[in-house]
Amino acid sequence: MSSAEFVQYLISGITSGSVYALVGLGFTIIYAVTRIINFAQGEFVMLGGLISFTLFHRGGLPIVPALILAILSAAAIGAAMYLLAIRPSKKASVVSLIIITIGAAIFIRGIAGQELTKEFVRLPSFSGEESISFLGAHVDPQALWIIGTMVVVTIILHLFLNYTMVGKALKACAINPVASSLVGINPKTMALIAFVLAAAIGGIGGVVLAPLTPISYQAGVMLGLKGFVAAAIGGFSSPVAAVAGGLLLGIVENFAVAINWGPFTSAYKDAIALVVLLLILIIRSGKLAEEERAG
């Protein structure tokens, strides 16, 4: 592998890794506050992409308002999902909650396919299609937008969680919901905020991804799984860990495909990520079981 090829694979790995990181952030936030794994997390990315495309092409909105509206819509759908599907099921078991979020996921997906579009959609690049040369590699400028967005979102999230009242309340609720409710933090409100945040971050992932890769209404499952892998590598412990997990997965996935031999070809790219998922889950199973008991 030449150094130019190496850089090429590395950058595309970081790019897809950034998207997984954004999805992984959503998983981590919701899990920390509610101990729910939201199987619909990938759908928010899909919604971000599809809604912005619909507003831009069919609604004729300029690109920036279309993007912002798409992110807000994803956040609103996240809120609706929590209020309509999660909150009414107060004492549901883990299995029930899994089935509920899956039900919500295929419901959202079905509506998106029916009401938005069944085609693969692609937004125009934010800053031209001209690729940039970097250390001998050709970089799509949209890739830089994706990486940059991920970095900015992570920093803002970090500041939000550590330096604002609401953010600190979220963290408190994640650490100990009973104790935090004693000091006036309402866990239900916090759960709602977590869903809105996670959905908005997913939506952001969708709008920055849509100019680089065509997105269809079915994209949510795979994006969700990979985001879950990202969060699982990070152990659902902190946003930064989820980001690191996402980047790691993206890079591993791209270099595995670069081997281009046997099962290591682009046809099996998704399968590689899934094998990573299984390995991580099984290796960490002891610790995960402990957490589940404690949580």
Place this chain on the structure above:
Amino acid sequence: MLARLQSKWAYLAIAALFAFLILIPFDWFLGQYTTLMIFIGIYTIVTAGLCLLMGYTGQVSLGQAAFFGMGAYTSAILSKTYGVNPWLAMFIAAVMTGAFAYIIGYPIFRLKGNYLAMATLGLGLIMWILFRELSQFTGGPDGMSGIPPLSIGGFVFDTSFRRYFLVWFFCLAVLLISQNIVRSRAGRALRAIHGNEAAAESIGISVDQFKVKILVLSAVYASLAGSLFVHHLRFISPQPFDFLASVKLVVMAVIGGLASIWGAIFGAGATRILSDEILLRFGEWDVIIYGLILVLVMIFMPEGLFVRLRELFERLTLWYRQRGVEP
């Protein structure tokens, strides 16, 4: 007296059900629904396995379509490409799928709840990718056709009418076997595991072993159903074994009532009728309706729709009895 009366009614009900099932495929009765009923029978077999797994051990599987697909593809490839006798192919498929479930069972059941669900989802998707990409064996996304039918001696199951009886023979056999398991010592052990794993372990139930056994059983059921499925359609493609297929299987189990074997017929039946007869003309609305069903059933009746309906029925009959009216 009441117990005897109840059992008499139960036998009558079962006899009526049998008569109904036997008469369905005749043209003068409900012959136009023969194909639908074949699919209901096939999916009932898969659902029964999933009900055992989810309802009695409290473990969720989001990858059951993988076992279904393994049975289907093994049968298809062996009987078509290698000319193996279809019955032998069906047997080999069941053994292979069961062995696969056994091998993955121990590592995967070290996980619980959310993580187990994700792991089964991942496994299901891996198998689906393999079905699609190993095109030199599976025919890839286009699938393969010309799979031979099943036959006994010179009697070939080449019409829907004949296959109907074949499928329902297997289906009822599977349901009876499952019912016996549930009512046996093993079934009580399973319920104990569902109730409280630590407590079950403490009274000497080997929790992991039981879970793996049930996973293997559910995989063998799914494999059998898969074999019947390909020998019925005589065609195979990856589409019936994708993620959505696994979710639909969970829908069937949830509607049927997670801890009710006979509910499997109800779950598979209601779901197939909804998909094939009612929602077909509305495009892909079935997926949306399924999502809604999953959420609503889990919020309002987490023990399953069928179980709740049966409770309601029992309460009604009790109410009538108290008023001195025999049903």
